[in-house]
Amino acid sequence: MDQLAALATFVRVVDEGSLSGAARSLPSSLTSVSRQLSALERHFGTQFVRRTTRRLALTDEGRMLYDRAKAILAEIKQVETALSASREVPAGRLRISAPTLIGRMLVAPILAEFLKRYPSLSVDLQIVDRTVDMLEEDIHVALRIGHLPDSGLVARRLADIRMIVCAAPSYLERRGTPATPAELTGHDCLAFSDTPGSGEWRFGKETGARSRVAISPRLWINSLDALFRAAEQGAGVVRLPSWLVKRELAAGRLVRILKDHEPAPSPLHLLFQSARLASPKTRVFADYLIERWRRADPFGSQPAGSSPDTAVSSQRTLRS
Template identity: 35%
Template sequence: MSYLESLRVFVRVVELGSITAGGRDLRLSPAVASNRIKDLENRFGVRLLNRTTRKLTPTEIGRAFYDHARRVIDTLDEAEAMVSSFSGKPQGVIRLTAPLGLGRRLIAPLIPPFCDANPGVDFRLRLSDRNVNIVEDAIDLAFFLGEPADSALKWRKIADAPRVLVASPEYLAEHGTPRKPEELADHNCLLLRYPRSPEYFWVLQTDQGQQKMMINGRYDTDDGDVLRSWALGGHGIANRPLYEVSEDLASGRLIKILPEAPPLPAQFGCLTPHRRLQDPKVRMFADFAVRELKKIF
């Protein structure tokens, strides 16, 4: 492995806080990744990382070295992007992230046809319903439902994604069907929650305008697909994107609740770090994805 590749290993290990995670991100075993770090330390005769059984952190010189190494890699990536823009043949890795359900249903199917048309491009798709630090995790393109808050990122809107309240026929037969938003307080609402981003209310569109409904429920999870499965199992009322439950509604497995007062739609779009905007392969995939996804919404 070249010196430059060892730099990449070191940078990802620092950013992910783990030799195992950094190696995995670059498709290397922990042993190989550890050896790359040792090679750098032997080369310079300094310790770059402090290692304990629980934590890995850069030393003072390691932090300074990381800052320079990160700039070297960014400059190289920009140079490769410039060359590929002239050659017309995109090369390299695109790192994507998306929420779990959205990523499985809408984003993952887009990758094989794009790769078939662009054999020089590889993908790293990471799916999570938790907040992802796009800059620290070196993400090229993040698909996103909701309101983007980080002004350091470029937001490209794809569509408004309608949301619906749903429950199974079995749940409604046992617990009754809410006829007005206030009656949601008497039901088991299935909640999407994760650390530092709790969902304690739903905002519904009513004849009187937007109405914030405080809700309660015995179940919460950080996985939207689990919410859908709980709703299908008759355990409560879920607030889900329409694309996620459209087949369930058509088949009758789920019933739409309060259709006259639906939840606010979620903005659906993609976020790109400014330093990645000129990368042609990222721009090409973003254009391709937006074009295909607009056919759905």
């Protein structure tokens, strides 16, 4: 008996709800399907299916085998995909999701060269500041900031995103430099938000107590780079990702403040659906992004992709 073929037939019988339905969908003869199911039951020494004139019903052992067989067949399919991936030319449409600022400033500018390298590929870049459902929205690759919940996704850590507070020298000369987060209540704060009104900023060292400080923004904008320009012109105190303002900090156009109170950085991950991990188009994009970010070092930290690969729940990793 070909055990793998028999397991696949058993799963098809359960999915179709009948031996004849399985025979039609495989396609195979009804006799062959019945013979493989009987051989499987003899091999394991137990009954998996109770047959009646109207329907099939799984035994407890049958339900257990069905769940295990589905998982085994899925794993084998992924292995087949992985082994054939190196022989395939990346082609088709690649759907990418990224946070607005990173997508617009760090992903979109490198896509023209990517498309030149892979003329059989097309790209959809979705730039949104929300958590996308990769399965529901058919996203192949997603960039996501923050700690990840357990899921079936596979993740590769690319960088750490640190949020810092800064202001222009002209503003600090006029209004003074806050020494603690609590002193921000007396300052003109510039807030990133989709909804105007009050807000809060998180503070706290990587080790130690964390705190949230309520702010009443003098200016709110739903664009981080617009806020950054307003701060550069002396409008007030702003909280931004450090990578966005590293040139302005180096040139002295902005001054970093409250450094001792900054929260721990948030990780930036590249996410994949496990079933798409070995797909040539996702693999070449991951390699290309990491290659470009290693050279450009946009986050001013360790090179992109140099940290160990991280799997979320599934315990699978992307190749280096």
